[in-house]
Amino acid sequence: xxxxxxxxxxxxxxxxxxxxxxxxxxxxxxxxxxxxxxxxxxxxxxxxxxxxxxxxxxxxxxxxxxxxxxxxxxxxxxxxxxxxxxxxxxxxxxxxxxxxxxxxxxxxxxxxxxxxxxxxxxxxxxxxxxxxxxxxxxxxxxxxxxxxxxxxxxxxxxxxxxxxxxxxxxxxxxxxxxxxxxxxxxxxxxxxxxx
Ligand SMILES: O=P(O)(O)OC[C@H]1O[C@H](OP(=O)(O)OP(=O)(O)O)[C@H](O)[C@@H]1O
Ligand SMILES: Nc1ncnc2[nH]cnc12
Numbered sequence: 001x002x003x004x005x006x007x008x009x010x011x012x013x014x015x016x017x018x019x020x021x022x023x024x025x026x027x028x029x030x031x032x033x034x035x036x037x038x039x040x041x042x043x044x045x046x047x048x049x050x051x052x053x054x055x056x057x058x059x060x061x062x063x064x065x066x067x068x069x070x071x072x073x074x075x076x077x078x079x080x081x082x083x084x085x086x087x088x089x090x091x092x093x094x095x096x097x098x099x100x101x102x103x104x105x106x107x108x109x110x111x112x113x114x115x116x117x118x119x120x121x122x123x124x125x126x127x128x129x130x131x132x133x134x135x136x137x138x139x140x141x142x143x144x145x146x147x148x149x150x151x152x153x154x155x156x157x158x159x160x161x162x163x164x165x166x167x168x169x170x171x172x173x174x175x176x177x178x179x180x181x182x183x184x185x186x187x188x189x190x191x192x193x194x195x
Contacts, residue, residue: 014065022058027193029055030174038122044174044195046084046145059173060091062192067096067141070190071168076138077101081156082108082127084145088173092143101133101140103156114162118155121148121179129159136164146174147191150181157187 014022029049036043049055067075075098080089082104093100106115106126113128134140140160147153153170160167167187175182175191182189 014061019062022062023193026055026058026062026173030193030195041122044146044176046173049173050087056091059088059192060095063088063092063143063171064095066171066190066192067092071139071141074139075141075168077134077140077165079103079129079134079140079142079156079160081142081144081152085143088145089143092141101129103127103129103142103159114159116155116159116162119149119151121151125152127152127155127159129163131163134160134163134165138165139168140165141168142170142187144170144172146176147172147179147181147185147189148176149179150184153181153185153189157185161186 026049029052031045031048033043033045035041049059075096077099078089078093078096079101080086080103082102086102090100104127106128109128109130112131114131115126115128118125118127142153142156142160144153157167157170170185170187170189172189173192175194177194
């Protein structure tokens, strides 16, 4: 029998075959909706995956495995994007025992903030981060549910860089390949699933 490679995560070893089965399972839970929230947009809904706690566990396990393989214990902060990025970012930060910091849409965060406009597949926003949330020199991973045109992650990476911190990587569950969003993101991008 061919030897199967193993990928390492803190206390967990999974074969490539199991990983691929898990990814197929997660993919099967993502639903698509035509013309939502606007005419011409094919919307990928992550929420059905969260109705299934086994599926959420697989998502988090896979992301942790990737993070520990790539960055070991070098990550200081998980930064989650408003709002679906919060769902995954907070769980990752809890499991890693490190800080969670949100990037929010304008007007939601108190205190001194820095802001930047961003455009996305179906609209535009102004994104904000609290100025004292991340210290100069800290190493940050950005987390969101989905990469479409890349506008949201592009602006988010810039916000972190304005604070003189380092973006190690942007992590998303879903990447929409046709929109070539990763070309717009000024950091490396890891996606769990692509469509
Ligand atoms: O790659 P882009 O074209 O920039 O699009 C991706 C962004 O669009 C969605 O956010 P949305 O603003 O709809 O927020 P939500 O999570 O609050 O629904 C998604 O969660 C990403 O943040
Ligand atoms: N097609 C899409 N589906 C879900 N969320 C999105 N955010 C931007 N584009 C999206």
